[in-house]
Amino acid sequence: xxxxxxxxxxxxxxxxxxxxxxxGSEIYGGLGGTWDYGPLGVTLKNNIKNFWWKKFVDDRxxxxxxxxxIIMNPAVWVSSGHVNTFTDPLVECVKCKRRFRxxxxxxxxxxxxxxxxxxxxxxxxxxKVGDPRQFNMMFKTSVGPVDDxxxxxxxxxxxxxxxxxxxxNVVDTFHPKMPFGIAQIGKAFRNEITPKDFIFRxxxxxxxxxxxFIKGEGWxxxxxxxxxSVLEFADEIxxxxxxxxxxxxxxxxxxxxxxxxxxxxxEFPFGKKELYGLAYRTDHDLKSHMNGSGTDLTYFEESTxxxxxxxxxxxSLGVDRTVLAILTSAYTEDTLGEGTRVFLxxxxxxxxxxxxVFPLMKNKPELVDKAREIYKSLKTKIPQVMFDDNGxxxxxxxxxxxxxxxxxxxxxxxxxxDNTVTLRDRDSGKQERILATELNDLILNKIT
Ligand code: GAP
Numbered sequence: 001x002x003x004x005x006x007x008x009x010x011x012x013x014x015x016x017x018x019x020x021x022x023x024g025s026e027i028y029g030g031l032g033g034t035w036d037y038g039p040l041g042v043t044l045k046n047n048i049k050n051f052w053w054k055k056f057v058d059d060r061x062x063x064x065x066x067x068x069x070i071i072m073n074p075a076v077w078v079s080s081g082h083v084n085t086f087t088d089p090l091v092e093c094v095k096c097k098r099r100f101r102x103x104x105x106x107x108x109x110x111x112x113x114x115x116x117x118x119x120x121x122x123x124x125x126x127x128k129v130g131d132p133r134q135f136n137m138m139f140k141t142s143v144g145p146v147d148d149x150x151x152x153x154x155x156x157x158x159x160x161x162x163x164x165x166x167x168x169n170v171v172d173t174f175h176p177k178m179p180f181g182i183a184q185i186g187k188a189f190r191n192e193i194t195p196k197d198f199i200f201r202x203x204x205x206x207x208x209x210x211x212x213f214i215k216g217e218g219w220x221x222x223x224x225x226x227x228x229s230v231l232e233f234a235d236e237i238x239x240x241x242x243x244x245x246x247x248x249x250x251x252x253x254x255x256x257x258x259x260x261x262x263x264x265x266x267e268f269p270f271g272k273k274e275l276y277g278l279a280y281r282t283d284h285d286l287k288s289h290m291n292g293s294g295t296d297l298t299y300f301e302e303s304t305x306x307x308x309x310x311x312x313x314x315x316s317l318g319v320d321r322t323v324l325a326i327l328t329s330a331y332t333e334d335t336l337g338e339g340t341r342v343f344l345x346x347x348x349x350x351x352x353x354x355x356x357v358f359p360l361m362k363n364k365p366e367l368v369d370k371a372r373e374i375y376k377s378l379k380t381k382i383p384q385v386m387f388d389d390n391g392x393x394x395x396x397x398x399x400x401x402x403x404x405x406x407x408x409x410x411x412x413x414x415x416x417x418d419n420t421v422t423l424r425d426r427d428s429g430k431q432e433r434i435l436a437t438e439l440n441d442l443i444l445n446k447i448t
Contacts, residue, residue, distance in 0.1 A: 008269035011327050012198055014342070018403050020044065020327075020352075021199060033195030033203030040403055041323070043352035043384060045206075048237060048322050049185050051349065052208045055233060062180045063210070064170050068162025070187060071143060074153045076161045079292030080285070082138055086157055090135035090193050095127030101193040102132040137190045139203075155189035160314065162186070163211045164289050167310075168297055178301060178310065179222060181212040185319070197270050199320040206319035213299070213310035216283065223260060223280050226315050230264060230276055237322065238347035240329035243267035244275070257284030266325045275325055276317045283309040326350065330404060336429045337394070344404030345427060348447040354384045355407040355443050356400045362389040371411040374421065374436050378409075381440050382447070401426055407443060 015021040020041035024034030037045055057063045077083050089102035105123050122129050142151040156162065163182045170182055185208045195201050214222050227246075234244050249261040259280045266275040286309050290297040300307045330344040348354060355378060359371035368389065375387045386405070388396050393410060400408050408424040415421050415436065422431045423439070434442065 007328070007331065008198060010342075011269070011324075011331055014331070014344075014402065015041065015198075015327070020403075021323075033192055033201075035199050035202055035320075040352040044326070044346075044350065045319060045323060047350045047352065048319060048326070049206075049208065051237060052233065052317070053183070053185065055236070056181075056208075056210060056229075057183050062176070064174060064176065064180065064182050066163060066166050066170070066182055066184050067186065068159070068166060068184060070156050070189075071141065071153050072156060072161055072165065075292055076165060076289070077138065077154055077157070079288040080161055080164075081288070082154075082157055083136070086138060087134035087136050088193055089132035091129040091132050093122035093125060093127045093129050096122060096125040098122065098124050099193060100129070102129075104194055105129070135191075135193060137192065139189045139191050156187075157190050158188050158316070159184045159186045159207045159209045160211060160285075160316070163209065164285050165293075167211075167213070167286065167289075168295060171299060177303075178299065179212060179214040181210045183208075183210045185209075197268065197273075199324050200268060200270070200273065202320060208317040208319060210315050211285070212313040212315075214313060215301075215308065216311045219259070219280050219311060219313065222313050223278070226278055226313050227262060230278055230315050230317070233317075234264070234275075234325075236347075237326060237350055238329055238345075239266065239322075239325050243325070243329065245272070247274075255281075257282050266321070266328075268324065268328060275321050276315065278316070279314045281312050281314055283311045285312060286310060341398065341401060343401035343426060346404035346406070348406040351404045351406055352384060353386045353400070353403060353405040354382050354447050355409055355439075356386045356388050356396070356405050357409045358387075358393060358396050358411065359389055360393060360410055360412040366416060367411055367413070370415055374409065374411060374439065378439060378443070382443055397424065397429075406446065409439065 018040060019038035022036045022038055023030045024036050025031045053065070057065045090099055091102045092099050100123065121127065138157050139155040141153055141155060143153045144151050163184050166182065170176065186206065187204060188207050189204050192201055192203055195203055212222065212226065231244070235241060243266050245265050247263040247265055249263060254261055259282060261277065261279040263274045264276040264278070265272050286297045290309070297309065298307050299310050326346065327344070330346045332343050332345050333340050335341065357371050357375040357378065359367035361367055372387065375385060378385045390396065397408055406426045410422045410424070412422070419436050420433045421436050421439070423434050424431045
């Protein structure tokens with residue numbers, strides 16, 4: 001337990017030190033449950049999102065992407081059930097007045113929206129806590145210049161809402177054949193009572209969601225396809241297979257409209273917790289939005305002449321939890337050369353820096369010029385390349401290892417004679433001499 005807690009501290013510290021993730025609004029003392037991604041963090045996150053988008057949208061014929069507004073007509077969240085039931089049980093300590101999620105201080109089980117929760121003593125001062133009351137997690141805002149109840153709206157608590165509201169638009173403009181999916185990546189906001197565990201539970205985060213529309217019958221096969229695809233994605237981006245597991249949500253815990261839900265869990269440094277969700281939600285969502293909006297959302301299938309309300313399978317993936325699971329999987333310590341080395345064993349396609357180019361010595365203009373020439377040529381093909389001439393080469397290797405750069409290229413005096421460079425592999429630390437003209441293809445090959 002001690003060791004595992006240490007790992008989270010190490011990841012948080014590396015993230016800040018090397019520009020992956022900073023505390024939100026840090027110079028003002030921060031804002032609870034918010035995090036800012038720095039230069040390396042935003043690139044890592046973009047690599048994850050781009051890989052997801054390519055795999056699930058660009059490389060398929062049955063997927064349509066959308067980018068819907070974050071602030072939606074509040075009626076959307078009435079139909080989806082969020083206004084009435086997207087609540088967590090909140091308790092307040094009578095002594096120190098701190099507030100907690102009731103289920104976080106009782107048996108430790110995560111709550112599902114609508115739980116009443118059971119409460120133990122205050123985790124801060126041991127005082128008595130009051131009875132739980134339901135706290136809605138949506139962030140309220142007002143739209144337009146008049147701040148009254150008629151202008152109330154919400155920051156979306158999930159991206160799914162903007163997918164369902166565009167179902168008819170996509171059908172009308174593209175006439176997709178069943179089955180097909182609509183995908184969206186974007187921010188979601190939840191006023192979590194106790195944001196915690198670094199970026200695991202925050203108040204502003206990103207989701208990658210798909211609503212895959214099917215005819216009700218035969219849903220089991222689609223569900224199984226998506227189950228495999230989610231696991232495949234996790235493996236392809238470099239999540240440690242041994243840390244990923246599936247939890248079949250028990251029948252009695254399922255929402256009334258869901259026939260099957262799997263939580264994909266990950267062994268985070270603070271324990272096994274939900275990473276992603278996969279749910280068969282029947283035709284509940286389109287039915288609710290059809291009733292709420294008064295717009296016909298049925299689908300007409302030309303080949304069979306049938307008109308029906310599609311059902312959905314929903315794979316819902318959190319971007320930030322993916323980042324944390326990747327960092328947990330990749331963080332490695334070994335003893336290469338002198339002392340302990342810390343490195344991130346990131347998959348090359350996900351790593352924020354694919355290769356770093358060094359001149360052996362900073363004070364030899366001919367080496368610096370040659371290194372810059374190689375760096376510029378690489379950068380036209382592979383944008384995530386870095387030039388580094390700070391400190392000695394050994395230190396540069398350590399710095400690149402720590403941010404997960406898979407390849408380091410050193411330009412030395414031999415380069416000036418035969419145009420060869422040393423190419424160092426992050427994981428083994430081994431170096432080989434190769435022609436500078438072969439670098440582009442070799443690195444491209446490893447990252448695609
Ligand atoms: N549309 C379904 C939906 O939103 P969810 O289980 O509430 O389902 C899906 O959320 C995913 O979003 C989670 O599996 C997790 O990866 C991510 N997520 C949810 N709440 C989060 C939070 N407070 N901070 C970071 N990620 C979160």
